[in-house]
Amino acid sequence: MQEVTAQTSSAPQLQPKPEIYKSSSELKKRLWRNKWLYVMLTPGVLYFLIFKYLPMYGLIISFQDYKPYQGITGSDWVGMKHFSRLFTEPDFLNILVNTLVLFGLNILIYFPMPIILALMLNELQGTFFKRTFQTIFYLPHFLSLVIIVSISYVMVTMDGGIINELLVYFGFEPINFLLNPGWFRPMYIIQVIWREAGWGTIIYLASIAAIDPGLYEASRMDGAGRLRQVWHITLPAIRGVIITLFILKIGSVLDLGFEHVYLLLNSMNREVAEIIDTYVYTAGLRQGQFSYSTAIGFFKSIVGFVMVILVNKLSKKMGEEGVY
């Protein structure tokens, strides 16, 4: 991420990039000339140093039996004990699979939604309509998950939920949405889409707005219809943004948001709903197993890191820019 910032700091400069600075005086001159850019860069760099790099020090405790009152310096080293506990956990495979399945749903079903929605919004005529619909789509994002899950509960419960009432009214059997393991994943992804799809359109709409209108005019002259324009102009123009966001999304492969799943989780659907995040909560934090929790978090980060590198390589192979 920092690289991006660093890159942009020199973006507005219209000067060829020399391979090596011939002398230090020249380097100084350059630094001096761009001093304001560097000043502007500082807050960002500081932010990452303080909030992203320094806390990594805490990962040490995943190799220790950490005791808060002895601190990191005083706790005993235990090597890979906590990692082996995680990998030998009977449910580990199941939990990992659940996490990956939910992640897959996120990628395959949720990810395209904001793009489709943005394209649809873009086709709307008149700024008033566009604005209104955009605002309506943004709103759910500002509701907390607790509220969203509660609303869903009230709708789908078998104890007088409106959906089951309707099913019964039309002569169907009521469906046990909340406790049936088969319904957990659909409910989860529907809630994610409902909450986030509108918000996700922001960046796509911004990049669509940056497309040169001349291109559309030219294509209309050539007789391209609406869909043709979308296919040949809009989509290629935002392809870079899509890929970038996709890579970033992949980075959070195992980070599905603890809260959402935890709210939907119950004893009956645990076999499909227990994910790494919720497991950390029950096994680690509630029992004060700090080292174990940290080890699991560490494992998650490594998986995310590897995934980002892989996808980035892949996208470069496809001739797109990666995120770095």
Next chain:
Amino acid sequence: MKKKSFTMLLTALLTFSTLLAGCGGNNNNQASSAGGESTTKPVETEKAKEEVKVEGPTEIKIMLPLNTSETPPDTIKNELEKLTNTKLTYQFFPADTYEEKLNSSFATGSLPQVTYLKNQTTFIQMKEAIKDGQFWEIGTLLSEFPNLSKLKPEILNNTKVDGKLYTLYIGRPLARQGIIYRKDWADKLGLAAPANVDELFEMAKAFTEQDPDGNGKKDTTGIIDRNELTYGAFKTVSSWFGTPNTWGEKDGKLAPEFTFDEYFDTMDFFKKARDGGYINQDFAATSKTDAVNMFKAGKGGLYIGGSMQDIDSLNKDTIKNNPAAVLDAHSMVASPDGKYAQWMIPGYNNVVLFPKSAVKDEAELKKILTFFDQMMTPEVANLMYWGIEGTHYTVEDGKAKATDDKELIEREVKGYKDSVIGEAETNGMYENYNTLPGRIHADQLVLENVKVGVADPTAAMDSSTYTEKGVELQQIITDATYKYIYGQIDKAGFEKEVENWKSRGGEKIIEEYNALYKK
């Protein structure tokens, strides 16, 4: 061209997100603690009066969790200092993040002289440090303090670590749980309060099938329950069936409750109730809020397992929805063979510790204990629990009636209320003045419950495997219990899960507890 505008876009996005993160990062409104401490040393008057040694007020720093949104003003504190001849510094921290605060203060050696924990769980986590000698043992000193000696020995025993006492406890009634039910429905259907578990089942059935609200529709449910075995209906009913409290003796050895026949009887009770529709069908996925709302809306007639003292708040909203509703409390439900039993909590919900890093010597410790000894007098306990008489409460019939200005109490008293050690019986503070008949009944029942109370024999025991994995393993049993009730596994399936529990560490927990049990 395209590339440039894109990088600009990304930069903008990044800057924006940084800003957002910045904004998000500082909403942990730490209660400022060091507000206006004047460290005035007691004025040295020794030259003037050498024969009379004037003791200055004892300076005490106290750290405790805060369950309200803002730090209370000094109204109560100033009175408290006058009464106890102390100079107090209260450091309130939000309860939500209190554990982190506790751990970080501990790690940096900056715990104050008096450290409140947050709950029983934090106490279990602290035990290791206590064994490590980080805190003062106070058990040997208690006898020197007349009021502290009144603290209940059975509860003190529950808070001992390796047989030694390091803590003072904040008391809670041992057994507040029972039934809150719609008496108006019962009267209408001609049912008395259930005397045993069979009658309880019949009541749930009648509340479901006989249209107790008289609207001509079958839209009521007998029992309203939620996704909690312990504080929901399950554990309380299991107690009435005669299941031991968490652990019980079987063939001279301790065994977990779910290996007892009575546990299965309880599961069958709920299974039958669910199959018949006498309990809300989705109870395994129902939150406390939703369950309580259903009851308040008049959708159900029996609320089991919660604190009976919640009847006030349940009543307030239920009669809003249905002015004719009458609620009552009930807890004496006999087992099939006619015995009464109520499971009990360890009798405390939080404890106070005295770190050696802050309390230098025994003399200082005794001074601090003197303050707590004074806290166990009616005058001081009332001040901290109820506030200032005439402002925060009035005395009616020898009981305290809190003012109707709930916000005032929330703001000025609540912070101190949660830190009073002991309970009304031992520290002599006023009982609550009640007017609602159901609440008065509930308070009587809370006292009755204790007479047939069943304690958890492992409450004061320490099993290292339990500390490490207990919560995680309990999940196996909880899931299996729900699955059995919902008919997804049978008795054999449940036994298999118990074996699973044993093989993953449960066997060790049994061994560790039994090793201590025989001592």
